[in-house]
Amino acid sequence: MDNKDLFNRQQPKDNNSNNNGNKPNKMFRFNLYWMYGLIFAMLIALYMSNGSTTTKELGWTEFQRLAKENVFEKMVVYNQKNTVEATVKPARATEVFRSRQEMPGPGQALNVYVKIPSADKFSDFYDKLVSESQIDAEVSFEEGDSTFLNLIISLGPLILLVLVWVYLMRRMSGGPGMGPGNVFTVGRSKAQLFDKDNDQKVTFKDVAGLAGAKQEVEEIVAFLKNPNKYTELGGKIPKGALLVGPPGTGKTLLAKAVAGEADVPFFSLSGSDFVEMFVGVGASRVRDLFRQAKEKAPCIVFIDEIDAVGRARGRNVNVNSNDERENTLNQLLTEMDGFGSNSGVIILAATNRADILDKALLRAGRFDRQIHVELPDLNERKAIFAVHLRPIKIDDTVDTELLARQTPGFSGADIANVCNEAALIAARNNKQFVQKDDFMNAVDRIVGGLERRTKITTAEERRSIAIHEAGHATLSWFLEHANPLVKVTIVPRGKALGAAWYLPEERQITTREQLLDEMCALLGGRAAEELFLGRISTGASNDLERVTKQAYAMVVYFGMSDKLPNLNYYDSTGQDWGFTKPYSEETARMIDQEVQRIINTQYSRAKQLLTEHSAGHNKLAEVLLEREVIYSEDVEIIFGKRPWVSRSEEILEEENQAGSKDDSGEKPTDENGQTKEESKE
Numbered sequence: 001m002d003n004k005d006l007f008n009r010q011q012p013k014d015n016n017s018n019n020n021g022n023k024p025n026k027m028f029r030f031n032l033y034w035m036y037g038l039i040f041a042m043l044i045a046l047y048m049s050n051g052s053t054t055t056k057e058l059g060w061t062e063f064q065r066l067a068k069e070n071v072f073e074k075m076v077v078y079n080q081k082n083t084v085e086a087t088v089k090p091a092r093a094t095e096v097f098r099s100r101q102e103m104p105g106p107g108q109a110l111n112v113y114v115k116i117p118s119a120d121k122f123s124d125f126y127d128k129l130v131s132e133s134q135i136d137a138e139v140s141f142e143e144g145d146s147t148f149l150n151l152i153i154s155l156g157p158l159i160l161l162v163l164v165w166v167y168l169m170r171r172m173s174g175g176p177g178m179g180p181g182n183v184f185t186v187g188r189s190k191a192q193l194f195d196k197d198n199d200q201k202v203t204f205k206d207v208a209g210l211a212g213a214k215q216e217v218e219e220i221v222a223f224l225k226n227p228n229k230y231t232e233l234g235g236k237i238p239k240g241a242l243l244v245g246p247p248g249t250g251k252t253l254l255a256k257a258v259a260g261e262a263d264v265p266f267f268s269l270s271g272s273d274f275v276e277m278f279v280g281v282g283a284s285r286v287r288d289l290f291r292q293a294k295e296k297a298p299c300i301v302f303i304d305e306i307d308a309v310g311r312a313r314g315r316n317v318n319v320n321s322n323d324e325r326e327n328t329l330n331q332l333l334t335e336m337d338g339f340g341s342n343s344g345v346i347i348l349a350a351t352n353r354a355d356i357l358d359k360a361l362l363r364a365g366r367f368d369r370q371i372h373v374e375l376p377d378l379n380e381r382k383a384i385f386a387v388h389l390r391p392i393k394i395d396d397t398v399d400t401e402l403l404a405r406q407t408p409g410f411s412g413a414d415i416a417n418v419c420n421e422a423a424l425i426a427a428r429n430n431k432q433f434v435q436k437d438d439f440m441n442a443v444d445r446i447v448g449g450l451e452r453r454t455k456i457t458t459a460e461e462r463r464s465i466a467i468h469e470a471g472h473a474t475l476s477w478f479l480e481h482a483n484p485l486v487k488v489t490i491v492p493r494g495k496a497l498g499a500a501w502y503l504p505e506e507r508q509i510t511t512r513e514q515l516l517d518e519m520c521a522l523l524g525g526r527a528a529e530e531l532f533l534g535r536i537s538t539g540a541s542n543d544l545e546r547v548t549k550q551a552y553a554m555v556v557y558f559g560m561s562d563k564l565p566n567l568n569y570y571d572s573t574g575q576d577w578g579f580t581k582p583y584s585e586e587t588a589r590m591i592d593q594e595v596q597r598i599i600n601t602q603y604s605r606a607k608q609l610l611t612e613h614s615a616g617h618n619k620l621a622e623v624l625l626e627r628e629v630i631y632s633e634d635v636e637i638i639f640g641k642r643p644w645v646s647r648s649e650e651i652l653e654e655e656n657q658a659g660s661k662d663d664s665g666e667k668p669t670d671e672n673g674q675t676k677e678e679s680k681e
Contacts, residue, residue, distance in 0.1 A: 056097065056111075056112045056113075057112070057113055058096075058112050058114045059114065060114055060115065060117070063084070063086075063112075063114040066095070066096065067129060067135070068129060068132075068135075069095070070133070070134075070135045070136065070137070071088055071089060071092045071095060071096060072086040072088060072089065072137045073087055073088070073089045073136070074137060074139075074140075075137055075139045076139075076142060077116075077119055077122055077140070077141045077142070078143070079119045079141060079142070082116055082118060082119070083113055083114065083115055083116065084113065084114050084116055085111055085112070085113045086112050086113070086114070086137075087110060088110035088111070088112060089110075090110065093110050096110070096112060097110070119141065126139060201260040202253065202256040202257045202259075202260045203257055203260045203261055204218070204261055206253070206257060206387070207250060207253055207254055207257045208380070208383035208384040208386065208387040208412075209250075209376040209379075209380030209381070209383050210249075210254060210376070211380070212372075213243070213254060213371050213373045216369065217241065217255075217257075217371065220241060220262075220346060220348075221258055221262045223237045223238070223346070224262040224264055224298050225262060225263075227298075227344075237346070238346070238369060239336060239337065239345075239346065239347060239365065239366060239368060240336060240347035240348070240349065240366055240368060240369075241347075241348055241349075241367065241368065241369040241370075242306075242349050242350075242351070242354065242362070242367040242370045242371065243255065243348065243351075243371050243373050244350075244351060244352070244370055244372050244373065245352060245372060245373030246352055246411060247352050247413070248411035248413030248414060249373045249374065249376070249411050249412055249413075250373060250411075250412045250413075251304075251350035251373050252302075252304055252350060253412075255300070255302040255304075255348045256268075256302075258348065259302075262298075262300065264298050264299050264300060265296040265299040265300070266299065266300050267289065267292065267296075267299065267300070267301045268302045268304070269289070269302075269303060270304045270305050271303055271306045271307065271308030271309045271310065272305065272308045272309075273285070274286060274308070274309050274328045274332075275308060275309060275324065275325060281324075282309065282325070282327060283327050283330070283331035285328075286332050286335055287331065289301065290335045290345070293345045294345060297344030297345050298344035298345070298346075299344065299345060299346075300345075300346050300347075300348055301345060301346070301347050301348070302347075302350070303348070303349045303350075304350050305350065305351060306349040306350065306351050306357070307351045307352075307353045307354075307356055307357060309325055309328045309329055309332065310329055310332070310351075310358055311325065311329075311356050311357065311358065312356060312357065312358045312359065313329065329358060329361070332361075333360055336366045337365045337366050347367070349367065375409060375410075375411055376410075376411070376412065376415075377506055378404050378405065378506050381403075381404035381407060381415060382400045382401060382403075382404040384412050384415045384416075385400045385404060385415060385419070386400055388415060389419060392419055392423050392434055393432070393434060394433055394434045394435070395433040395434070397435050398434065398435065398439060399436070402436075403443075405503055406439075406440070406443055406486070407443060408504050414446065417446060418442045418443055418446060419442075421442035421445055421446060422438040422439045422441070422442040425438045425441050425442055444493070444501070447501075448493035448494055448496060448499050449494020449495070450493065450494065451491050451493055452491075452492040452493065455492045457492070457497070461497075462490060463625065464529065464533060464537060464539065465490045465497050465539065466498075466624040466625045467528050467529060467532050467533060467617075467621045468498065468525040468526075468528055468529055468537075468539055469488050469489075469490055469498045469499070469500055469525065469624060470488070470617050470618075470620040470621040471524035471525045471526075471528025471529070471610060471617065472488070472521060472522075472524045472525050473488045473620060473635055474528075474609070474610060474613055474616065474617045474620065474639075475520060475521045475524035475606055475609055475610070476502065476521045477635055477639055477642055478609055478639075478642075478643065479517040479520060479521055479609075480517060480643070480644045481511075481513055481514040481516075481517035482517045482518060482520075482521040483502035483503060483504040483505070484502060484503045484632070484642070485501075485502055485503075485632050485635060486501040486502060486503050486631070487500070487501050487629060487630065487631045487632065488500045488501075488629070488630050488635075489628060489630075490624050490625070490628055490629075491628050491629065496542075497539060512554070512558075512560045515550060515554060515558075515560070516598075519550055519598070519599070519602045520602040520605050520606050520609075521606075522543045522547050523547060523599075523602055523603045523606045524606050524609075525543055526540040526543065526544070526603070527603060527606040527607045527610055528610055528617065531610055531611065531614070532610075532614070532618065532621075547599055547602075551595040551598045551599050552595055554598065555591050555594045555595055556568075556569050556570065556591060557569070557570045561591075561594045561598075562594070563593075564587070564590060564591065569581070569582050569583055613639070616638050620635065620638055623638070
């Protein structure tokens with residue numbers, strides 16, 4: 001009996017839970033649009049109840065009686081509706097609206113309406129009424145009732161306000177149409193996700209040069225592909241790697257290549273994406289970013305320009321300790337190495353200002369590795385040119401070796417710009433292929449600026465510029481450690497009235513003699529003006545600036561002074577001493593004297609060399625005035641072979657010999673009639 005009762009009690013519950021087959025009853029779900037409709041209906045009802053008129057319906061007989069008593073001041077006849085709307089005189093309102101409920105409120109019009117047999121019947125009644133009694137009511141005839149139109153016109157602003165409010169509520173609630181301006185999603189991460197289904201993949205083949213950096217990040221790829229290989233021996237996968245280097249060296253491209261090679265999801269965002277005007281948004285976005293990363297693990301999170309949020313805390317005492325940037329950084333530090341586990345999530349970050357980052361961000365356990373992505377050297381520039389020349393139609397005159405030597409100090413982005421600029425120049429000249437001259441013009445365009453042949457210069461100014469540039473060319477030709485000359489021009493480019501292009505050597509260290517020769521060559525323009533014109537001009541301002549900085553670096557940083565030897569007053573760690581300079585006033589005076597002595601010595605040396613080669617200098621200046629652009633071959637005709645030949649000049653000579661090979665295909669020979677291979681033997 002007990003079991004049967006128990007079964008009967010449980011049976012209704014089981015039937016309800018499995019009603020309509022095995023489909024459970026759907027729970028009642030509240031729809032927000034019902035709320036919108038209810039609010040809209042209430043607004044219309046409120047408008048109708050508080051309208052500006054009060055209308056009462058009358059019978060035809062009662063209307064005739066009131067019209068004979070001259071109660072109405074205005075009557076409107078609607079032909080299509082067969083109705084009359086009449087306005088009652090305020091003084092006679094009590095005769096029409098007899099009860100308190102019927103009486104309108106203050107300021108409301110007193111209107112009544114009545115059904116009439118037809119407009120013709122009303123017209124006959126009105127004519128008879130006018131003839132029998134004196135009434136002053138105005139009568140007008142209209143085709144239709146304007147009540148609905150008046151309602152729409154009066155409710156238009158209200159409807160527009162409701163629609164705008166509904167649109168904003170939909171965005172705030174995260175419904176359809178949600179965009180980046182959503183208030184409730186302001187704390188979500190703005191990271192862009194690149195997964196393995198993405199067609200635009202970047203691999204290490206697309207990254208030329210950067211051999212050392214690629215070797216470091218390739219190990220990160222190996223961690224992601226085969227983590228057991230490293231964890232079996234008790235090792236831990238590094239949590240983060242920081243890419244440090246100048247702008248345009250390929251830090252972002254290298255991070256994308258890591259994701260493409262590892263074939264894992266890749267979250268990319270900038271450090272400024274965390275910073276917002278709302279308090280707490282940055283920390284919320286950091287939490288949301290790592291939540292998404294954990295769901296996609298193993299994956300890579302790349303934060304570009306991390307110095308936007310990773311600056312050292314406490315540097316500026318005027319900023320409140322509860323600063324939004326510091327809150328974001330604190331949350332980032334917690335997520336990278338907190339109590340939570342971020343297994344399979346590797347953080348890559350890039351910056352060109354590693355010296356200002358917080359020390360807690362750089363410690364082991366957060367960014368375990370710092371990968372330096374430096375400017376490419378000669379061989380790396382050749383590889384980068386090879387990558388960017390793939391889509392460009394070039395001919396046999398283009399040599400990547402010469403292009404790489406012509407672009408010292410160029411980053412990968414600069415080299416890409418050179419290739420693109422060369423293609424534009426060739427297209428501008430209606431060429432079928434991009435040639436060597438186009439690349440040389442592109443380098444000149446990027447380094448010196450656009451040619452301004454229309455710039456107005458007097459004959460005296462042109463002569464002064466030619467003598468100035470010839471002074472640079474003459475000294476660079478006879479100084480052993482000066483950079484080899486490529487060409488000299490007196491055509492204005494950018495802000496410069498003239499320029500000289502050199503082919504610098506790739507140096508890892510620089511000696512004192514090399515620095516002094518470079519300073520002497522820079523002072524050649526000012527020395528030539530003083531010697532051959534008898535006056536000096538402002539054209540040497542840039543040369544003097546570079547010389548002064550180089551002289552101060554020799555004394556203060558490199559310890560190359562006779563009076564202050566082996567001293568360095570530069571702090572490479574970025575620590576602040578708390579005062580302006582780490583030496584006394586007497587030492588500062590000695591530094592100024594040493595700088596002045598070094599510059600004066602090289603200036604006297606420049607004038608002496610120009611005096612010895614004055615004839616060749618003057619001839620070079622005349623050729624410059626005539627041609628406007630001269631090359632190293634023209635200088636060699638005037639001065640003869642350069643006394644010191646560097647590796648860069650050997651490359652140039654080889655290029656010239658290769659270009660001068662005749663159609664028969666014979667190998668170029670030297671002055672003894674031997675080929676290059678025979679002379680070496």
